[in-house]
Amino acid sequence: MSAYKIPSRLQVLGSDIDRSQLKYHDRRVAVTKEFTFDAAHHLHAYDGKCANLHGHTYKVVMTVSGRVNEIGMVVDFGDLKRLFEDVIKRRLDHQYLNEVLPPMNTTAENMIVWMWEELERALEAYAGDRGVRLERLVLYETPTSSASLERAWMS
Template sequence: MYEGKCKNLHGHTYQLHITISGFLNEIGMAVDFGEIKDIFQSVIKSRLDHKYLNDVLPSMNTTAENMIVWIWEQIEEEMVKRGLTEAGHRLETLTLFETPTSSATLHREWMIDE
């Protein structure tokens, strides 16, 4: 159990930066920003926005570090469902800002089991 300054119930205004790589299509686009936004809205924002995170996330300490791994897994799963992974697109980096000056970053190579 975390015993620091943020141990009591409180809120944050999170911001998520998503980096996806992929091959360009015939008009010079990898993944339409609208589709990335839709993925975020449907699998992340709809489940977490204005929610008590301990009630909606799996049983975990809701640190930015734990949350970003969960978010990565949800986005990757949705990319597979939409055929983006099969088309050669990859989630490369996520950065979750808990405050304007505090963030956690996750890179693809850290999520690959060897």
């Protein structure tokens, strides 16, 4: 087994690599980021435990796609985090979902469509004409129970 070699120096933009080489391709690439938020809710017209007030640590897995920019990036992961926090987490984290969401039964199936609509609007404003779009969204209500949406299903 060979030992790990520590580079003698870091690659330098402008001398070791040209700015024009940073964008390796012009293909559509998907990037995915995961988020969590905590909230309480209950379900109406449901005969089971979830008719009672209870809470979850929800996990949202957001996949967007686009063509890479001049430095080889579709979207900065930090920008995705800010977008999610501004559009979803700020409104839902540590809230009673039945009060803060539009009138609906707060099922994962209903919530994910609302999230898609909100995130898609925000992404359009963020990306402008760059073509970054929401491709897939998964909402985990528990570690083993989720609802998902894909772009093709939303048309």
